[in-house]
Amino acid sequence: VPQLVENVAGVPKKVKKIGKDDPRRIFHSLKVGLALTLVSIFYYLRPLYDGFGVNAMWAVLTVVVVFEYTVGATLSKGLNRIFATMLAGALAVGAHQLASFSGERGEPIILGAFVFLIAAASTFARFFPGIKARYDYGVVIFILTFSLVAVSGYRVDELIKLAHQRLSTIILGSCTCLFISVCVCPVWAGEDLQKLIGNNIEKIAMFLEGFGEEYLKKEEGESADVVKKDRSFLEAYKSILNSKTSEESLANFARWEPGHGRFRFRHPWHQYLKIGALARQCACSVDALNVCTSSKTQVPVEFRQRIQEACRKMSSETGKALADLSLAVRTMKKPMAAATHILGANTAAADLKTALKTTSSDMIALLEILPAATSASLLIEIVGHTEKLMVA
Amino acid sequence: VPQLVENVAGVPKKVKKIGKDDPRRIFHSLKVGLALTLVSIFYYLRPLYDGFGVNAMWAVLTVVVVFEYTVGATLSKGLNRIFATMLAGALAVGAHQLASFSGERGEPIILGAFVFLIAAASTFARFFPGIKARYDYGVVIFILTFSLVAVSGYRVDELIKLAHQRLSTIILGSCTCLFISVCVCPVWAGEDLQKLIGNNIEKIAMFLEGFGEEYLKKEEGESADVVKKDRSFLEAYKSILNSKTSEESLANFARWEPGHGRFRFRHPWHQYLKIGALARQCACSVDALNVCTSSKTQVPVEFRQRIQEACRKMSSETGKALADLSLAVRTMKKPMAAATHILGANTAAADLKTALKTTSSDMIALLEILPAATSASLLIEIVGHTEKLMVA
Numbered sequence: 001v002p003q004l005v006e007n008v009a010g011v012p013k014k015v016k017k018i019g020k021d022d023p024r025r026i027f028h029s030l031k032v033g034l035a036l037t038l039v040s041i042f043y044y045l046r047p048l049y050d051g052f053g054v055n056a057m058w059a060v061l062t063v064v065v066v067f068e069y070t071v072g073a074t075l076s077k078g079l080n081r082i083f084a085t086m087l088a089g090a091l092a093v094g095a096h097q098l099a100s101f102s103g104e105r106g107e108p109i110i111l112g113a114f115v116f117l118i119a120a121a122s123t124f125a126r127f128f129p130g131i132k133a134r135y136d137y138g139v140v141i142f143i144l145t146f147s148l149v150a151v152s153g154y155r156v157d158e159l160i161k162l163a164h165q166r167l168s169t170i171i172l173g174s175c176t177c178l179f180i181s182v183c184v185c186p187v188w189a190g191e192d193l194q195k196l197i198g199n200n201i202e203k204i205a206m207f208l209e210g211f212g213e214e215y216l217k218k219e220e221g222e223s224a225d226v227v228k229k230d231r232s233f234l235e236a237y238k239s240i241l242n243s244k245t246s247e248e249s250l251a252n253f254a255r256w257e258p259g260h261g262r263f264r265f266r267h268p269w270h271q272y273l274k275i276g277a278l279a280r281q282c283a284c285s286v287d288a289l290n291v292c293t294s295s296k297t298q299v300p301v302e303f304r305q306r307i308q309e310a311c312r313k314m315s316s317e318t319g320k321a322l323a324d325l326s327l328a329v330r331t332m333k334k335p336m337a338a339a340t341h342i343l344g345a346n347t348a349a350a351d352l353k354t355a356l357k358t359t360s361s362d363m364i365a366l367l368e369i370l371p372a373a374t375s376a377s378l379l380i381e382i383v384g385h386t387e388k389l390m391v392a
Numbered sequence: 393v394p395q396l397v398e399n400v401a402g403v404p405k406k407v408k409k410i411g412k413d414d415p416r417r418i419f420h421s422l423k424v425g426l427a428l429t430l431v432s433i434f435y436y437l438r439p440l441y442d443g444f445g446v447n448a449m450w451a452v453l454t455v456v457v458v459f460e461y462t463v464g465a466t467l468s469k470g471l472n473r474i475f476a477t478m479l480a481g482a483l484a485v486g487a488h489q490l491a492s493f494s495g496e497r498g499e500p501i502i503l504g505a506f507v508f509l510i511a512a513a514s515t516f517a518r519f520f521p522g523i524k525a526r527y528d529y530g531v532v533i534f535i536l537t538f539s540l541v542a543v544s545g546y547r548v549d550e551l552i553k554l555a556h557q558r559l560s561t562i563i564l565g566s567c568t569c570l571f572i573s574v575c576v577c578p579v580w581a582g583e584d585l586q587k588l589i590g591n592n593i594e595k596i597a598m599f600l601e602g603f604g605e606e607y608l609k610k611e612e613g614e615s616a617d618v619v620k621k622d623r624s625f626l627e628a629y630k631s632i633l634n635s636k637t638s639e640e641s642l643a644n645f646a647r648w649e650p651g652h653g654r655f656r657f658r659h660p661w662h663q664y665l666k667i668g669a670l671a672r673q674c675a676c677s678v679d680a681l682n683v684c685t686s687s688k689t690q691v692p693v694e695f696r697q698r699i700q701e702a703c704r705k706m707s708s709e710t711g712k713a714l715a716d717l718s719l720a721v722r723t724m725k726k727p728m729a730a731a732t733h734i735l736g737a738n739t740a741a742a743d744l745k746t747a748l749k750t751t752s753s754d755m756i757a758l759l760e761i762l763p764a765a766t767s768a769s770l771l772i773e774i775v776g777h778t779e780k781l782m783v784a
Contacts, residue, residue: 033512064536120425
């Protein structure tokens with residue numbers, strides 16, 4: 001019981017935290033409430049009730065199920081629902097017509113067979129990766145509507161009127177959702193995607209810049225102190241490693257969104273995915289670098305001093321280049337200073353290589369050079385992609 | 393048009409491939425068809441129709457929406473749906489009772505306010521990570537049922553009878569789903585999770601073993617040939633890097649599953665997640681290793697020969713140890729030979745270190761030693777976790 005009390009007492013704190021992390025969540029909750037209330041009002045009004053009948057509740061159902069956090073997701077679900085209902089309704093009416101030729105006794109058997117076939121085939125279609133990504137919800141609604149219409153068609157004879165009513169209520173519900181989701185504080189999946197990718201690149205940049213500083217300072221003997229302070233940005237990049245799923249779903253929803261703000265319709269969202277994948281690869285190298293340096297022990301001091309400066313420069317130059325790129329992604333302008341910084345990083349890398357050739361080489365140096373060199377080459381690719389983005 | 397024809401012609405091939413990859417998908421499709429047909433039959437029978445009325449279509453709806461690929465997911469959705477409907481129904485009846493005190497004009501306003509409040513609060517609750525993971529679907533159904541009952545309660549006066557009917561049809565639909573999903577070729581999320589983790593560890597093991605072989609052979613001058621042949625297992629580990637989401641959802645569903653086969657109820661599924669995370673970390677090191685060695689250029693030959701043997705041994709010993717561990721995860725037995733192999737790998741690592749101290753060191757050697765050492769230490773942890781698993 002005391003644990004339960006503690007949990008309940010912790011709820012306001014949690015609510016505050018979630019609201020603070022992203023205030024749009026509060027707006028989203030209010031928007032859902034608003035949409036539902038609007039649809040309910042439709043239902044309360046007598047004339048509409050007479051027009052739609054029990055089907056009016058389908059509008060309520062549609063609002064609850066279709067309203068999603070981002071505009072793209074709402075639009076995708078709404079359109080999926082409308083078109084799937086239309087298609088399935090037409091097919092079901094056809095199936096019903098066909099079954100009615102076979103008399104009183106054969107009808108349920110034929111309809112049952114149709115339901116079985118359509119359900120099995122559609123469920124199998126959901127395993128296709130392409131359908132899964134974009135039309136998963138539509139296929140579910142397709143199965144649902146087909147079986148409902150096929151089954152209820154056996155009872156209610158006014159099939160076409162019913163289908164018409166269902167469709168109009170669903171369109172009503174979807175339009176309410178879309179209207180509110182676009183007009184009241186819209187949350188665009190495309191914008192979120194851009195922000196996510198920009199942030200990811202910035203995290204790597206912060207790591208590399210901070211890493212360069214830390215590496216230098218450690219020499220001056222204040223290691224433990226610095227390490228503690230730096231933990232937050234040294235760990236930040238780890239979230240990038242697992243961001244693939246959210247990037248993909250955002251890009252998926254972004255594809256459905258109409259032009260808004262600085263984005264036109266058919267903005268090349270897949271370019272963002274490519275940049276995201278490169279950033280993830282970068283983060284993986286950074287991870288390896290982090291593991292390497294945290295386990296350093298047997299390094300001769302005089303050697304360390306020799307390579308130190310080059311390493312520091314490489315790291316911070318790459319960091320600056322990445323920071324510039326992240327800015328470029330966010331503002332959708334050409335990166336200005338990135339090319340210079342990359343050049344600087346490459347020069348430092350070359351310096352380091354000569355330094356290594358002239359001396360006996362060393363663990364850290366080598367582990368350092370590689371991820372940085374990788375980053376540099378990745379950066380060049382990223383620049384290429386960003387330039388493509390500018391063109392598009 | 394020619395592209396469309398090509399796409400359509402490619403469908404049978406795709407179907408074959410998906411079916412071959414996992415034949416359970418075909419069974420799943422047939423199971424969904426079967427469940428739907430069963431529920432439809434209930435609907436066709438007159439006596440049941442008289443009992444349930446239009447609500448019988450809720451059973452159909454439940455089957456379509458609740459039936460998921462794994463038993464755990466079906467169970468979780470079914471239970472979520474039943475309990476959310478119950479709770480929301482009770483609350484809505486209460487709200488309706490409360491609103492009825494305020495007369496003809498006040499009632500819709502009060503009900504509207506209730507719907508707005510409940511919908512906004514519940515939507516916000518969906519942002520809580522804990523609720524999102526386990527009860528997301530339940531909350532959606534809660535909002536849905538509450539607003540439907542509250543709204544329709546204004547029209548239909550037999551509220552409690554309606555709620556009772558809704559609940560019984562939903563239970564009927566859920567039970568049909570569960571029955572078919574458990575009895576006909578069940579797909580257990582727990583088993584899939586175990587397999588996924590076992591496979592992931594095996595992929596890393598294959599990479600390391602193959603890497604050791606390849607490393608040796610390259611010296612003998614048949615590099616290009618071998619590289620081509622080895623591509624498949626050299627790339628296999630990459631899928632591990634992005635497996636976090638699927639692991640988590642499987643573990644989530646597995647938690648709902650009753651005991652089956654070699655698993656008891658409340659099997660420590662979170663241990664699998666820990667092992668999975670360690671495997672992912674391992675894969676990240678392997679990735680760094682792979683990048684490093686594929687860019688090797690300026691390595692003096694005589695040095696390479698010196699470290700080669702130790703590297704090969706380290707790599708293949710670690711690979712063997714991992715293979716043993718993956719077997720242990722799958723069979724749920726204690727790993728037998730893993731400890732010996734790890735010992736071997738550690739000895740090889742120590743050899744390599746001394747070799748490095750006596751000679752001028754070199755890029756590859758160092759890049760090699762680190763991931764392998766990391767793997768070794770990770771392995772020790774994995775062994776610890778697996779032992780815990782055995783106990784639990």
